[in-house]
Amino acid sequence: MKKGFDKISYAIDSLRADMIDTLSEMISIKAVSAKSGGRGESDRAEYLESVLKGWGIQARSYSYKDDTGTERPSLVASIGKCKRTIWIVAHIDTVAEGDISLWSTDPFKAHIDGDMIYGRGTNDDGQAVISGMYAMRALKDSGTELKYNYGLVLAANEEEGSAYGMQKLMLEGIFAKGDMFVVPDWCTTDGSAIEIGEKGMLWLKITVDGKQAHASTPAEGKNAFRYMVRFLDKVDELLHNKYTKENRLFRPVYSTFEMTKHEKNVDSINILPGREVAYIDSRVLPEYKLDEVMDDVKSVASSVEFRDVKIAIDVVNREDPAPVTSSDAEIVKMLAGALEDLRGIKPELVGIGGGTCAAFPRKEGMQAATWMTGDEVAHRPNEYAKISDMINDAKVLAYLFV
Ligand SMILES: [Zn+2]
Incomplete structure (x- = not known):
């Protein structure tokens, strides 16, 4: 001492x-x-x-x-x-x-x-x-x-x-x-x-806008839920396959990308949802740039967008x-x-x-x-x-x- x-x-x-x-x-x-x-x-x-x-x-x-x-x-x-x-x-x-x-x-x-x-x-x-x-x-x-x-x-x-x-x-x-x-x-x-x-932190809000309709006549609407599922599946796969570096200092040693919160959509089973909102929490190793992650998420969004379906990506919290x-x-x-x-x-x-x-x-x-x-x-x-x-x-x- x-x-x-x-x-x-x-x-x-x-x-x-x-x-x-x-x-x-x-x-x-x-x-x-x-x-x-x-x-x-x-x-x-x-x-x-x-x-x-x-x-x-x-x-x-x-x-x-x-x-x-x-x-x-x-x-x-x-x-x-x-x-x-x-x-x-x-x-x-x-x-x-x-x-x-x-x-x-x-x-x-x-x-x-x-x-x-x-x-x-x-x-x-x-x-x-x-x-x-x-x-x-x-x-x-x-x-x-x-x-x-x-x-x-x-x-x-x-x-x-x-x-x-x-x-x-x-x-x-x-x-x-x-x-x-x-x-x-x-x-x-x-x-x-x-x-x-x-790690860097990126919280994203994903909003899919389609068109609400009766579930029995899906052709009258655009099911936002379906496009959200497609988007999340694609983005999840891309991020996990691309950002694979490990850094042994960190716990866990890899970057994490998790879909977390999901906002309530429609009240009934027979309503085809016109809007879906979900969130992704990403924690990214310092080896990567958050801009790159953002670009990837946006490119997946535009690949999923279809006719009248729009996908908006908003940053809720970003810490490079x-x-x-x-x-x-x-x-x-x-x-x-x-x-x-x-x-x-x-x-x-x-x-x-x-x-x-x-x-x-x-x-x-x-x-x-x-x-x-x-x-x-x-x-x-x-x-x-x-x-x-x-x-x-x-x-x-x-x-x-x-
Ligand atoms: Zn504290």
């Missing part, structure tokens, strides 16, 4: 009750987007800003109006007078509670049971918000000389792609070329994996793959070193199909490692965080700076 760290470790342990209180208060202040029936992060950001202020840490709020007119504030704070900064990026928005009948307790009231705190946003990403804040506080209070500035980003709008969060912050001149990022927003149960790469952070990158080595020193584990480096805030600095050529300790309970009913993980992760984060 690095010299003098025991003092900081002890300081973090002694903040335990405070950390639980702040997480509990934070999750009682909803931060769900307007699109999901909420009012955004404003109240929660205001609360967290006041907590930081109480510790003598001045956070700056960067707020942008989203397409519903809702303010989406992110908080940015830093301490230290070094050349380079390591930014800890956690997000403060959450998804909605989902089916409330599946929850055993009120999702917006912290329920503590032994080492567990239950509530929406405890794991995703409240635990990381608290670890990031209290590691900063412990370092500040201890007066330790920092090796890097401690930067904290409490980001908005992550759950819907960060267009009004991290993507905007990248344009504000906050981050410098040599800065590094840790994004605690993807976890393994013992913290033994560091995520260094993410960011370059993978090298396994030799400083931040990866430092994080791996911290895990070895503090937990005696040699972490595995992985790539995933999901997307986190790490993609944006990676696109700007900056190093980013995604890491956290916890169970995979994000977006589920009865979501929880373990208090011990929150405390021990704060120690790992603080360790990077001494």
Whole structure:
């Protein structure tokens, strides 16, 4: 262990009750987007800003109006007078509670049971918000000389792609070329994996327009369902036969293309549907360009289109793959070193199909490692965080700076 760290470790342990209180208060202040029936992060950001202020840490709020007119504030704070900064990026928005009948307790009231705190946003990403804040506080209070500035980003709008969060912050001149990022927003149960790469993501909405008719007289209409089935079958075959490269960093090692949601069409069995809407979720290895996938999907659509049948392809969500952070990158080595020193584990480096805030600095050529300790309970009913993980992760984060 690095010299003098025991003092900081002890300081973090002694903040335990405070950390639980702040997480509990934070999750009682909803931060769900307007699109999901909420009012955004404003109240929660205001609360967290006041907590930081109480510790003598001045956070700056960067707020942008989203397409519903809702303010989406992110908080940015830093301490230290070094050349380079390591930014800890956690997000403060959450998804909605989902089916409330599946929850055993009120999702917006912290329920503590032994080492567990239950509530929406405890794991995703409240635990990381608290670890990031209290590691900063412990370092500040201890007066330790920092090796890097401690930067904290409490980001908005992550759950819907960060267009009004991290993507905007990248344009504000906050981050410098040599800065590094840790994004605690993807976890393994013992913290033994560091995520260094993410696949590209492409969500497509497919709309087939034909002509509705009575099912007994199909010649009077154009059955949109039939053309949707043809399209999906062809596109599924093409994508799976063409995009076959494997990259052993990733889980799974190949690109994935899945038809997922399908909108309700007609109410009766004897109606020939005139319109069909379905969706495809693609996760594409960085070896490929999403433009190429798009071109293929469009070409299949035009091959299936027939007389009065039109197929429209709309992009619902697109995140082009960011370059993978090298396994030799400083931040990866430092994080791996911290895990070895503090937990005696040699972490595995992985790539995933999901997307986190790490993609944006990676696109700007900056190093980013995604890491956290916890169970995979994000977006589920009865979501929880373990208090011990929150405390021990704060120690790992603080360790990077001494
Ligand atoms: Zn998250």
